[in-house]
Amino acid sequence: MGTSIDTLQELLFDLAGVLPADTAPLFAMTTMVSLETNETYIREGENSRRLAFIEQGVIRTYTIKENGDEATLLLRWEGQFIASHDTIINRQPSRFIYRALEPVKLLQIDYDVLEEILKTHPEYEPLRNFFLMKMLAESLKMLESFVTQSPEERYRELLSNRFDLVNRVPDKYIASMLGITPVSLSRIRKRMYTKRKTII
Amino acid sequence: MGTSIDTLQELLFDLAGVLPADTAPLFAMTTMVSLETNETYIREGENSRRLAFIEQGVIRTYTIKENGDEATLLLRWEGQFIASHDTIINRQPSRFIYRALEPVKLLQIDYDVLEEILKTHPEYEPLRNFFLMKMLAESLKMLESFVTQSPEERYRELLSNRFDLVNRVPDKYIASMLGITPVSLSRIRKRMYTKRKTII
DNA sequence: CCCCTAAATTATCTTTTGTTAACAGCGGAC
DNA sequence: GTCCGCTGTTAACAAAAGATAATTTAGGGG
Numbered sequence: 386m387g388t389s390i391d392t393l394q395e396l397l398f399d400l401a402g403v404l405p406a407d408t409a410p411l412f413a414m415t416t417m418v419s420l421e422t423n424e425t426y427i428r429e430g431e432n433s434r435r436l437a438f439i440e441q442g443v444i445r446t447y448t449i450k451e452n453g454d455e456a457t458l459l460l461r462w463e464g465q466f467i468a469s470h471d472t473i474i475n476r477q478p479s480r481f482i483y484r485a486l487e488p489v490k491l492l493q494i495d496y497d498v499l500e501e502i503l504k505t506h507p508e509y510e511p512l513r514n515f516f517l518m519k520m521l522a523e524s525l526k527m528l529e530s531f532v533t534q535s536p537e538e539r540y541r542e543l544l545s546n547r548f549d550l551v552n553r554v555p556d557k558y559i560a561s562m563l564g565i566t567p568v569s570l571s572r573i574r575k576r577m578y579t580k581r582k583t584i585i
Numbered sequence: 586m587g588t589s590i591d592t593l594q595e596l597l598f599d600l601a602g603v604l605p606a607d608t609a610p611l612f613a614m615t616t617m618v619s620l621e622t623n624e625t626y627i628r629e630g631e632n633s634r635r636l637a638f639i640e641q642g643v644i645r646t647y648t649i650k651e652n653g654d655e656a657t658l659l660l661r662w663e664g665q666f667i668a669s670h671d672t673i674i675n676r677q678p679s680r681f682i683y684r685a686l687e688p689v690k691l692l693q694i695d696y697d698v699l700e701e702i703l704k705t706h707p708e709y710e711p712l713r714n715f716f717l718m719k720m721l722a723e724s725l726k727m728l729e730s731f732v733t734q735s736p737e738e739r740y741r742e743l744l745s746n747r748f749d750l751v752n753r754v755p756d757k758y759i760a761s762m763l764g765i766t767p768v769s770l771s772r773i774r775k776r777m778y779t780k781r782k783t784i785i
Numbered sequence: 786c787c788c789c790t791a792a793a794t795t796a797t798c799t800t801t802t803g804t805t806a807a808c809a810g811c812g813g814a815c
Numbered sequence: 816g817t818c819c820g821c822t823g824t825t826a827a828c829a830a831a832a833g834a835t836a837a838t839t840t841a842g843g844g845g
Contacts, residue, residue, distance in 0.1 A: 450733050531731045533656040537801090555823090556822075557823080567823070765833090774794090776831095
């Protein structure tokens with residue numbers, strides 16, 4: 386009886402009116418997974434089609450650039466879904482690595498298994514829909530920030546919206562997610578906390 | 586009998602085995618819409634929940650920044666879906682404007698109507714799923730380009746992948762979508778076509 | 786054909802970022 | 816405690832981008 390299951394049962398009831406007692410076929414196919422700090426969840430080139438709900442901890446999704454540098458695409462934490470999007474959407478080996486930045490607990494299901502369940506239990510379909518829409522909304526929000534804001538503005542917004550996250554994650558990953566180098570982020574922080582009048 | 590309907594019927598058959606003859610309930614609720622060049626499809630603040638499949642033409646999705654400048658989030662063209670994501674996903678008035686850059690023909694459905702249809706015709710559900718996954722894949726691809734590539738690299742990639750698009754759309758919108766100013770894009774082009782040995 | 790407008794380029798100057806390397810701070814291993 | 820490795824900061828210089836304005840280019844309408 387994990388809190389992830391409780392949360393998802395509640396979500397499923399709110400979305401589709403499915404009673405918790407009727408979710409057994411779904412949760413029977415989920416697995417609770419624990420990851421240590423720095424443990425890799427999904428490797429580069431891996432073909433597993435994993436979808437998971439994070440109960441605790443932070444996972445970093447990153448790729449290795451041609452020059453060997455890492456580029457962080459996403460940071461996901463408790464209460465969010467995480468998915469191997471290359472394998473699930475594009476049906477190709479994952480170009481991304483998913484790694485725990487802290488001890489992580491997540492509730493996992495194989496996407497192929499989920500699809501099978503959905504064939505016989507279409508009442509769970511709203512959950513998949515919710516997950517896709519949520520991911521899409523978040524991606525578009527981030528995309529919007531790249532075309533409307535400067536790196537400094539993106540960092541300021543991250544600070545005001547996700548202060549907890551910024552404090553839990555090393556700056557170099559934050560910088561990478563903002564599309565800049567750690568050196569630049571350090572300079573932005575310096576500008577913010579010295580020159581400027583408005584701290585946040 | 587529009588070609589959009591043909592395309593979508595084919596898609597629905599491939600995705601879910603639904604025969605074209607069985608798609609009447611869906612397409613009965615769609616409308617063919619024509620837009621002139623520069624005609625606005627969705628206004629800022631609008632609450633309509635429109636989902637459409639573009640049969641011909643290019644639509645630009647942009648927002649007005651605080652300083653009054655425009656920022657182009659997406660360019661969508663024939664064969665792609667377009668959706669008022671603020672109203673559909675976030676259930677809030679659209680912060681974005683959708684405007685035709687060329688004469689546009691699209692097949693439109695109201696998302697609320699689509700949801701009603703899906704309740705009685707769950708066999709169409711894979712189509713919604715396909716649309717969401719497609720949009721998500723594209724958003725993540727763009728996001729990836731922002732964290733892994735420089736503006737020049739993003740432009741080069743756009744040239745090699747979407748040469749047709751670059752030639753149909755004014756540079757200033759391309760620049761905005763790349764997250765830079767038109768002046769910067771002009772300089773990138775100059776650097777590419779003079780200094781460097783590799784043209785593309 | 787000329788005029789008008791919008792788009793693109795160019796120029797100048799300022800600001801920011803990238804790159805590289807040195808250095809400080811900190812925590813863990815021993 | 817000392818050593819080591821990782822993170823973040825700082826410095827110095829090069830490269831790129833932003834802001835602004837002037838100029839050129841391209842197209843459309845009369």
